[in-house]
Amino acid sequence: xxxxxxxxxxxxxxxxxxxxxxxxxxxxxxxxxxxxxxSVLAAGFTTIDLAKAELKPGEPKTFKWRGKPIFxxxxxxxxxxxxxKEGLPKEYHLNIGDKTYTVVIGICTHLGCIPAxxxxxxxxxxxxxxxxxxxxxxxxxxxxxFVVPPFSVEGSVLTLGNTGPQSKAMIDARA
Ligand code: FES
Numbered sequence: 001x002x003x004x005x006x007x008x009x010x011x012x013x014x015x016x017x018x019x020x021x022x023x024x025x026x027x028x029x030x031x032x033x034x035x036x037x038x039s040v041l042a043a044g045f046t047t048i049d050l051a052k053a054e055l056k057p058g059e060p061k062t063f064k065w066r067g068k069p070i071f072x073x074x075x076x077x078x079x080x081x082x083x084x085k086e087g088l089p090k091e092y093h094l095n096i097g098d099k100t101y102t103v104v105i106g107i108c109t110h111l112g113c114i115p116a117x118x119x120x121x122x123x124x125x126x127x128x129x130x131x132x133x134x135x136x137x138x139x140x141x142x143x144x145x146f147v148v149p150p151f152s153v154e155g156s157v158l159t160l161g162n163t164g165p166q167s168k169a170m171i172d173a174r175a
Contacts, residue, residue: 044161051156065160069106079133091173104135104146145174
C-alpha cells in the first residue's frame with residue numbers, strides 16, 4: 001500500500017470521526033432545545049405528598065403553585081360534620097381513604113387578596129370577606145367559593161397542574 005493511499009484513508013477516517021462527533025453534538029443540542037427548561041417544568045407542575053406534608057387536622061398549610069398560594073386543610077371530624085350540615089356534597093372536598101381535605105387556590109374571589117387563616121376560617125383583610133374550612137364564602141363581598149386548582153391524585157401525592165377526576169369533581173361541585 002502506498003503512502004498516498006494511507007494518507008487518504010487517514011483523512012477519510014478523520015472526516016468521518018469529526019462528522020460523527022458533530023452529528024451527536026447537534027442531536028444533543030436539538031434535544032436540549034426541545035426539552036422544556038427545568039424552570040418551566042417546575043413552574044408547571046408541583047407535587048404535594050399529603051402523607052409527608054405533616055398536616056395537622058384543622059390547621060391549613062400553604063403551598064405554592066405557579067406563584068399562587070394553595071391552601072390545603074385536612075378537615076377535622078367537626079368540620080366535616082359542619083359541611084354535611086350545610087348540605088355540601090361529598091365531592092366538595094378531596095377524599096382519600098378516611099381523610100377529607102380542602103384543596104383550594106388561596107386567593108379571595110372578590111378582588112384577589114390573600115386571606116389568612118384565623119383559627120376557624122379564612123378572613124380577607126381587604127374588605128372583610130370570610131371563607132369557611134370548606135373554602136366556601138360565608139361573609140362579606142366574595143361572590144364565590146375559593147377556586148379549586150387542577151390536580152391529579154396518585155396514592156397520597158397531588159400533582160398540581162395536571163387535571164384529574166378528583167379536582168374536576170370538586171370544581172363541578174362548586175359551579
Ligand atoms: Fe377579599 Fe375584597 S378582596 S374581600
